[in-house]
Amino acid sequence: MPANCVRKPKNISFSEAAGVSLAGLTAYTAMINTCGMKAGDRVLVNGGTGGVGIWAVQIAKATGCYVVATCSGQNIERVKGYGADEGVDYKQDDLYADLAQRYGDEDRKFDVVFDSIGTPELYHRCEGFVKPTGHVATISLPSDTLTSAISAGLSFADAKLRPTFLGGNKIPYSFVMLKPETLGGALRQLASWLEDGKLKAVIDSEHKFENALDAYNVMLSGRAKGKVIVKME
Numbered sequence: 470m471p472a473n474c475v476r477k478p479k480n481i482s483f484s485e486a487a488g489v490s491l492a493g494l495t496a497y498t499a500m501i502n503t504c505g506m507k508a509g510d511r512v513l514v515n516g517g518t519g520g521v522g523i524w525a526v527q528i529a530k531a532t533g534c535y536v537v538a539t540c541s542g543q544n545i546e547r548v549k550g551y552g553a554d555e556g557v558d559y560k561q562d563d564l565y566a567d568l569a570q571r572y573g574d575e576d577r578k579f580d581v582v583f584d585s586i587g588t589p590e591l592y593h594r595c596e597g598f599v600k601p602t603g604h605v606a607t608i609s610l611p612s613d614t615l616t617s618a619i620s621a622g623l624s625f626a627d628a629k630l631r632p633t634f635l636g637g638n639k640i641p642y643s644f645v646m647l648k649p650e651t652l653g654g655a656l657r658q659l660a661s662w663l664e665d666g667k668l669k670a671v672i673d674s675e676h677k678f679e680n681a682l683d684a685y686n687v688m689l690s691g692r693a694k695g696k697v698i699v700k701m702e
Contacts, residue, residue, distance in 0.1 A: 470649065470653075472653045473649065473652045473653045473656065474653075474656075475653070475656040475657055475659075475660045476660070477660075478660050478663045478664045479664070480663070480664060480666075481663055481670055484672060484675055484698045484700065485670035485672065486670070487696070487698055488520075488670050488671075488672055488695070488696030488698060489659060489663070489670055490656070492520050492521045492523075492524050492696060493524045493528070493655075493659045493668075494647060494652060494655050494656065494659070495521050495524075495608055495645065495647065496521050496522075496524040496525040496528050496583070496585070497524075497528055497655045497658070497659060498645055498647055498648070498651065498655065499525070499583050499606040499608055499643075499645040500512070500525060500528060500529060500532075500581055500583050500606065501528070501532070501655075502648075502651055502655070503604070503606050503643050503645050504580075504581045504583070504604040504605075504606050504643070505581075505604065506529065506532055506534060506580070506581045507532065507533075507534075508532055508533030508534065509533060509534070510529075510532075510534045510535070510579075510580035510581055511534065511535045511537070511572075511577070511578070511579045511580050511581075512529040512534045512535065512536050512537070512579060512580065512581045512582075512583070513537050513538070513539075513568075513572075513579045513581070513582045513583070513598070513599075514526050514529065514536065514537070514538040514539070514553070514583050514585065515538075515539050515559075515582065515583065515584040515585060515586055515588065515591055516538075516539060516540070516584070516585040516586040517538025517539060517540045517544075517548040517551065517553055517556065517585075518538075518540045518541075518544045518547060518548055518551075518694055519585050519586065519693075520693060520695065520696055520697075521585045521608065522538065522583075522585040522586075523551055523671050523694075523695060524668070525583050525585055526538050526548060526551045526552050526553050527551055527552050527662075527667070527668045527669065528659075528662075528668070529552075529581075529583075530551075530552030530553070530667075531552075531662050531667040531668060534581075535554050536552060536553045536554050536555075537553065537554065537555045537556075537557060537572070537579070538551075538553040538555075538556055538557070539556075539557045539558075539559040539564065540556055540557075540558070540559065541558060541559065541560055542558040542560060544556070544694075545557075545558065547694070551669075551671070557571070565590065565591065565594040565595075565597070565598075566597075568597070568598040569594075569597030569598050571598075572598040573597055573598060575600070578598055578599055578600045578603070579598060579599050579600065579603055580600055580602070580603050580604075581603065581604055581606075582595060582599055582603065582604070582605040582606070583606055583607075583608075584605065584606065584607040584608070585608060587607055587608070588607075589607075591605070591607075592605050592607070592640075592642050595640060596639075596640065599640050601639060601640065603640055603641075604640070604641045604642075604643065605640055605641065605642045605643070606642075606643045606644075606645050607642075607643070607644055607645070608644075608645045670696070671694070671695035671696065672695050672696055672697075672698055673687065673693040673694050673695040673696060673697050674687055674693070674697055674698070675698045675699075675700055676697070676698065676699050676700065677699075677700060677702075678699055678700065678701045678702070681699050684697045684698070684699050
């Protein structure tokens with residue numbers, strides 16, 4: 470649709486532009502359109518160094534939020550470089566207990582939690598670190614096998630449908646999907662932030678088209694720090 474096309478900012482390359490649209494739009498849709506994120510909010514990004522998580526951290530900071538991101542311990546300084554105010558190492562015995570301990574006070578709880586990885590347990594245990602008026606959004610559910618996909622889907626349905634008197638969570642929980650009618654406005658805002666230097670397109674690696682399988686393997690590794698780009702000459 471022409472309404473969903475935006476001119477590439479002059480200060481970014483075509484490779485950087487290629488890494489903006491889907492990941493950037495996903496993060497923007499999840500946090501702003503779905504969760505209503507606004508300046509002054511406290512935001513938790515689960516998976517702050519992933520392809521979408523990097524955009525989520527930057528978008529939250531550009532909006533004027535206080536941002537905490539989970540990542541491996543070795544990437545805490547990296548995620549701070551993207552704009553996070555704090556990084557939390559997810560490689561610990563009980564991440565959710567740690568989050569509740571760190572951010573359990575009412576003035577430190579989160580308004581928005583964006584799960585860019587797909588971990589249903591995060592929502593089931595989020596009441597310890599999310600405000601009652603907060604919102605949790607996820608864009609992914611584990612699906613490495615059919616069994617895990619079914620299990621994750623049932624877990625999401627249970628989280629959405631279980632009534633509070635049976636132990637259900639009162640905090641809103643959304644599975645995010647892109648809506649065509651919102652993409653144009655979101656792209657224009659992303660382009661504006663990119664032009665102003667408030668966002669940076671982070672590229673993990675670039676590959677020639679004949680080496681596309683190498684790019685696919687990088688993505689499968691789960692260790693990409695940014696977008697993986699395949700170039701067609």
